[in-house]
Amino acid sequence: MSGKKTGRIIRIISIAGVFMLALSGILHVNAAMIPDEDVDTEVMTESVIEDSSEDSETVELEETETAEETVEPEAVEETTETVELEETEAVEEIETAELEETEYQEKKAKNSDVIISGGFRIYNVNAKSIDRLQSVLTEAAETATDECPSKVIIEPGIYTLSKTLRISSNTYLSMHGVTFLQKSGAAGNMLKIGINSGTEQGYCYKNIILSGGTWNKNQNSGSSVIKVGHAANFCMDGVTVMNVVNGHLMEAAGINGFYIKKCTFMNQINDMDTLGSAVPVYEAIQFDILEKTHMKSYASEDLKNQNIVVEDSTFQNVPRGVGNHTSILNNPTENVKIERNLFESIADVAIRGEGYLNLTIRDNEIRRSRSGIMILSLRNYGGTYLGSTLASESQTEAVSPSYYCIPVKNQKIVIENNTILCDDKMITAQSACYGILIEGVKYTTDQKIAGKDTIPAGDYFISGVKIANNRIDKAQYGIALNNTKKATVKSNQLNSGQMQSRDGIYFAQGSTQCSVISNTINGFSGSGILFAQNSSAKSVSNNKIGATGKYGICVQGASVQKIVSNNVTQTENKGIVIYENAKVEKIEKNIVGSCKEYGIVIGDVKKNVSIQNNTVTECNNNQIYVNTGNIKYKVTITKNKLKGMLSGYGIMVDSGNIKVFSNKIDTSGVGVYLGTDVKGIIEKNAYKNMGMYQIYAVNQYNDKGYQTYTNISKPGSLKATAKNKTSIRLTWKKIKGAEKYEIYRAASKNGTYKKIAAVSEKSRKKAGGYIDNRLKKNKRYYYKIRPYAKSPNGKVKMQGIYSKMVSAKTTKK
DSSP, X not given: XXXXXXXXXXXXXXXXXXXXXXXXXXXXXXXXXXXXXXOOOOOOOOOOOOOOOOOOSSSOOOOOOOSSOOEEEOSOOOOOOOOOOOOOOSSOOOEEEEEEHHHHHHHHHHOTTOEEETTEEEEEEOGGGGGGHHHHHHHXXXXXXXXXXXXXXXXXEEEEEXXXXXXXXXXXXXXXXXXXXXXXXXXXXXXXXXXXXXXXXSSOEEEEEEESOXXXXXXXXXXXXXXXXXXXXXXXXXOEEEEEESSOSEEEEEEEEEEEESOEEEEEEOOHHHHTOSSOOOEEEEEEOBOTTTSTTSOOBOOOOEEEEEESXXXXXXXXXXXXXXXXXXXXXXXXXXXXXXXEEEEXXXXXXXXXXXXXXXXXXXXXXXXXXXXXXXXXXBOEEOHHHHHHHHTOOOOSOSSOOOOOSOOOEEEESOEEEEOGGGOOSSOOOEEEEEEXXXXXXXXXXXXSOEEOSEEEOEEEEEEESOEEESOSEEEEEESEEEEXXXXXXXXXXXXXXXXXXXXXXXXXXXXXXSOEEEOOSSOSEEEETTOEEEEEESOEEXXXXXXXXXXXXXXXXXXXXXXXXXXXXXXXXXESSBEXXXXXXXXXXXXXXXXXXXXXXXXXXXXXXXXXXXXXXXXXXXXOSOSSSEEEXXXXXXXXXXXXXXXXXXXXXXXXXXXXXXXXXXEEEEEEEEEEEEESOEEEEEEEEEEEEEOTTSSSSEEEEOOOOOOOOOEEEEOSSSOEEEEOOOOTTOSEEEEEEESSTTSOOEEXXXXXHHHHHHHTSEEEOSOOTTOEEEEEEEEEEEXXXXXXXXXXXXXXXXXXXXXXX
């Protein structure tokens, strides 16, 4: 270069740098980063505008070539005020440039209304020059660079659009106080990113900012308002998008760096008769795929959506808020944050994602939505494509395998601190109402999806999920997980109170290795917490469950290692229920009360289970009920505090292998009830305020049909006396409640006591005790006895406690 330099120093801001910092969470695009709007609003030079009418995925019009786009300004007062553009500060200084005098003169000669300030080429568009807006946008993109992008500033006003506007790389469109209104009856998008040549590859459109303004589609139908494809570092800040019929407010596909802040999306209408669907399907913002029927005029490609932020925005009166209903097999959408948004009056679901990795949904408020949040691995009724299909449409190379790949074990899905108020009036037979739904699918055979691609058989589970500190009201299902691994559901507040509700927290279809901790659940018509269909959990602990229509905690054909320290009250049926070949190791330290039927119920199980240290009170029928149907697996019931009704039972066992000991049973008609198909041991229980019997056993062999037992008294009169050098005599008095006595002997005081005999009360009385023969001479032996009785079927022992130890020494001769 030659010529005299002006000596003018210009700060150059890198839009790419701003985007990458914003998307990484280091800083946000805000007023301090965006240059001031006080610039000259002068008339621009003439340029040819491109005709760009086009619709979206549902109703796409052929583009027509016209000489000039029609843009009709409303009555807007002309202003001649000139305001000097201030240079932005508090922005990282990336590069220092000096313009040579000759270059500067050339720029002025090319367009007298273009100035360079604050690191931008500034284009001012006022009401008189608005009809040449597309020409300005085209020139702005052509002259912009990464180091010195273009900024197009539009004078406030209302402007009518009849054709699609296009914006391309390194362009900042400032629209504060501007409303674009699509001409009534017009079709096509209002704004599209890029030139849409159909030959794009990769993220070729980059560094685009839309700031302020309103895009009003004027209730025209069929196409989205704003469409973004093949784009990197796209930002919308303070933009309002509204009034579309049967279309998205915004579509984006093939994006890397997509940032929405303080925007409003509203009044998106679904004409259900026209759509022929019972469920509203259009997202306000859809993250789509580059496929020819979805993103027409953009080149198809197997290109990932990634690095997405939607924050501090409002979604109002739309079918769905944010998400997608299409995805690419083995090419998930990655690194997505949806935070601090308001969703209000949502017909279907506020946030819906399909095929995500590293997803955070946090601090959102959802009001009056049929469902709150739905995350799926893929859509099992259409919408999942093979990458090879997309690549073949544009003769590019697929990056995603078309065969089954095992999903990532930790997909890092976090849903926390959201407030969700569902609208139970929107529940239909076709669609349930979920506060939060996480759903993987499993195919045992290849699936032809909606007449398109064939999805290979495989287990498409979701794994690595945290759902915490959410408040959910009026949902049919509070939180539901299907085929979801390693999920933690913690500290959520779930309240239903609506007649059609089902379960508070529901695990099904192989959801495994989960934990349910410290949740508060009230008012669901089904169960508070339900595990079904081969699901499993490590722990269900410290949950508070009340006023459910069926069960508090239910394990149905599933596995839970431990159910510990939960509080279950006022269920319409049972408190804690285990059945249908369930596997539960421990039920401990729970408080169960005021259930209308049973407190704790053990049905058919496939594992030994311990019921220990629970407090069960005032359940109408039984505090604990056992009916396993087999004696293979043992049910241990110990150290529980049970206080019931005089009309019910403390512990009722119809069938099973049991050990019942050291329980405190208060205020029951019967302390322990035994059916005919019971095996096991009952001992050392404390009974208080029994209405009828301590122990009641069905007896099909006597006239009464039953037999009763009391707690066997403690032995207190055992004596041992040497009879000769090989025999010792044991004597004791009859013990109340005992039918037989087990005799134990040891060679030392603290040695191992082995059972040597069982003596009936009749034999004791006849022989005056028991003689232990065949002993060694001049040797001391130690003895204990334990009294017991047997149930009528002979399989249950009611055992007393051991007597004190006594000893005797055989004689020398």
